[in-house]
Ligand SMILES: Nc1ncnc2c1ncn2[C@@H]1O[C@H](COP(=O)(O)OP(=O)(O)O)[C@@H](O)[C@H]1O
């Protein structure tokens with residue numbers, strides 16, 4: 001075809017090569033599709049489409065960039081393909097997802113400006129699968145801190161493997177990554193997981209540390225595991241990515257599937273992580289208790305410390321839904337104790353105005369001002385152990401009002417594990433069910449090194465590499481945070497010289513050498 005003006009160099013979109021050019025007033029898009037996973041020669045062109053759009057004035061269809069998930073056939077091209085066992089059931093056929101179906105990363109845009117055209121593969125059952133149910137040997141593991149809903153994920157992975165695909169060899173790995181090589185594995189079936197979604201924690205146990213790629217891969221290989229479902233947060237996902245690379249090096253037919261878990265909601269790309277909403281409800285109960293206490297005594301000052309290591313989502317969401325909070329302190333926004341913009345002066349003013357004051361602080365906030373920060377201590381996973389900002393604020397506020405000879409009634413509430421050691425609420429239970437089913441469908445479809453989550457409301461398969469390099473943070477120029485600042489009144493203690501992070505998806509904290517070596 002004769003293109004008059006080339007608009008951009010050819011681009012790959014999934015299994016297609018896309019060329020865009022201008023012809024007269026039109027834009028011409030040529031899409032050359034290649035055979036893909038199932039073809040004898042995956043690179044051979046099997047079809048060419050040419051689409052022509054009026055441009056620049058007319059409606060214009062822009063092709064995006066598909067962030068494609070790795071597939072076992074990328075390194076095992078001769079894998080046998082089967083029909084999905086559900087294919088005979090007419091009512092299910094409608095639900096098969098095509099590998100070209102995608103979910104846009106950015107859906108809100110300015111119509112006059114370029115936008116991020118990244119797309120993720122839509123999650124769901126595929127008509128062609130790369131495992132025969134009889135050959136599947138699946139392992140499930142949960143790692144890192146606990147979170148409401150882990151048991152629901154475990155239950156639903158087992159149930160979906162068993163009932164939808166007919167898998168009978170399912171194993172539970174105990175106590176996280178180390179359990180692969182140091183513990184007996186549990187044989188799992190639907191009967192043993194039937195009621196576990198009503199329990200908090202994880203029936204498999206969890207742990208921090210203990211990631212040893214060689215030992216884990218040896219254990220998986222020795223036991224002939226070909227699906228591994230890894231439930232865990234950012235640290236776990238980095239480990240899963242390493243395992244998937246090692247499986248590729250060993251040419252193993254092993255789907256490595258991550259189900260993202262953290263109450264901190266710090267995993268990028270996905271709308272929210274499971275258990276987060278349940279944790280916010282727990283946090284709200286603590287704030288309500290602080291408020292009742294503060295209202296019941298003269299100059300009542302309630303101080304609530306909530307989880308949130310590097311991201312203040314729990315504190316922000318609980319504050320936004322409470323309406324009783326006077327100031328919310330999060331890791332993303334620096335603050336100071338003294339001076340006209342300091343916390344002391346602000347609390348004093350609020351006590352005068354309202355007779356009570358409620359302070360919510362995320363555990364990762366104000367680490368720069370807590371004094372016992374001389375040495376950095378880490379947990380077994382390499383996460384920095386934080387100085388206790390709650391206790392620090394308690395002592396500082398008490399001292400400030402003592403020096404002013406002002407009587408206050410300061411009550412400190414630290415619900416710590418109470419917000420996460422509970423069963424998932426209804427919304428999180430439903431969410432966990434979806435994640436687990438999508439995980440199984442993805443593994444059966446032959447995908448590997450991927451995680452799952454809702455992206456703008458639609459479940460998507462996301463390459464692990466897309467979520468390991470960034471950390472989801474509260475965007476302090478977003479309307480949610482500005483809404484919070486307006487509703488609490490804490491703009492009065494804002495010092496613009498203390499600017500913090502202003503965007504989602506920031507670089508995660510540097511890792512200690514022993515993890516990167
Ligand atoms: N960079 C990493 N590479 C490999 N494994 C890791 C890495 N970071 C953490 N892990 C492992 O992942 C597991 C859970 O990590 P952790 O940070 O405790 O919780 P989470 O996954 O919830 O963030 C631990 O077993 C830990 O050893």
Ligand SMILES: O=P(O)(O)OC[C@H]1O[C@](O)(COP(=O)(O)O)[C@@H](O)[C@@H]1O
Nearest residue numbers: 144145233261262263264307308309
């Ligand atoms: O005492 P533990 O088990 O290390 O857990 C505390 C931490 O766990 C968290 O819930 C996050 O855990 P993950 O990193 O596993 O998601 C943080 O909010 C908190 O700092």
Ligand SMILES: [Mg+2]
Nearest residue numbers: 144233234235
């Ligand atoms: Mg983590």
